[in-house]
Amino acid sequence: MQEIRIGDVTITSLVERDGPWRAPGAFFLGYDPAVHRPALEALGPVHYDAPGDRLMITYQTFLVRTPRHTILVDTCTGEDKGFPPPLDFPKQPWLDAFKRTGLRFEDIDYVFCTHLHFDHCGWNTVLRDGRWVPTFPKAKYVFHKREYEAAAAAAARGDGPPGNVWAMNCEPVVAAGQALLVDDDFALDDLVTLLPTPGHSVCHCCIDIRSGGQRAVVTGDLVHHALQCEAPDLSTIFCSDPAQAARSRRGFLHSVADTDTLILPVHIPAPTVGRIEGKGDRFRYVFAR
Numbered sequence: 001m002q003e004i005r006i007g008d009v010t011i012t013s014l015v016e017r018d019g020p021w022r023a024p025g026a027f028f029l030g031y032d033p034a035v036h037r038p039a040l041e042a043l044g045p046v047h048y049d050a051p052g053d054r055l056m057i058t059y060q061t062f063l064v065r066t067p068r069h070t071i072l073v074d075t076c077t078g079e080d081k082g083f084p085p086p087l088d089f090p091k092q093p094w095l096d097a098f099k100r101t102g103l104r105f106e107d108i109d110y111v112f113c114t115h116l117h118f119d120h121c122g123w124n125t126v127l128r129d130g131r132w133v134p135t136f137p138k139a140k141y142v143f144h145k146r147e148y149e150a151a152a153a154a155a156a157r158g159d160g161p162p163g164n165v166w167a168m169n170c171e172p173v174v175a176a177g178q179a180l181l182v183d184d185d186f187a188l189d190d191l192v193t194l195l196p197t198p199g200h201s202v203c204h205c206c207i208d209i210r211s212g213g214q215r216a217v218v219t220g221d222l223v224h225h226a227l228q229c230e231a232p233d234l235s236t237i238f239c240s241d242p243a244q245a246a247r248s249r250r251g252f253l254h255s256v257a258d259t260d261t262l263i264l265p266v267h268i269p270a271p272t273v274g275r276i277e278g279k280g281d282r283f284r285y286v287f288a289r
């Protein structure tokens, strides 16, 4: 996506992968081809590979630069995590994208994770001499404390696939003393705050960015795909509470529909940044070009 400016804040993205990914019927709960396939086809090839019946899904990190802080929001899948195919895609694109920003790892002040699934906290850590250590040595990592506890509990039960995401991506950050375990009302400052939107995970939070009377929201996995604006009740097989996820999504979409709020969904392909148009009880995702 093109760099955007929100008052005194600039936001750009670092893409790890993009292209055709899952079949919609194997991703959305309650997917009905008779109803939803025409809606997907109407969204066009940026969002849907119609010949292959695959959703177009990007994995990306948002780089947020405020006058005070350099922040990463969601850190993709990372490297050396040992994920099975097709999750073993090359990691150089993300590293190259990071390099192009002109930043070094030690320049990152904060890392936010909308939630602690494997594709949102991967670059939190890297493998050094057989140990997972924080990638960004001077950063504080903002984790919702109950999200962190849920990830730890899932790891203890052995049900946090793929791999032990908590042990690789989360616990080493806490062990290094670099985590801020926060609650719903956490505010970094008057520019960057959490917006709790539970359901996809226990304490999923959007990242709310406001400056100069403008607003942008990193929506994490509240909206995986533009189809979920047309059909807000469509949650996914990866949602821990699909009904709550749908309520959070619908409430958020209502709150931003037909406003100037810019939406930054992690998985929507370039040009990524968009706005929400309301149309009755449904919504439309429109790229903000």
Ligand SMILES: [Zn+2]
Binding pocket: 117, 119, 120, 220, 221, 266, 267
């Ligand atoms: Zn995700």
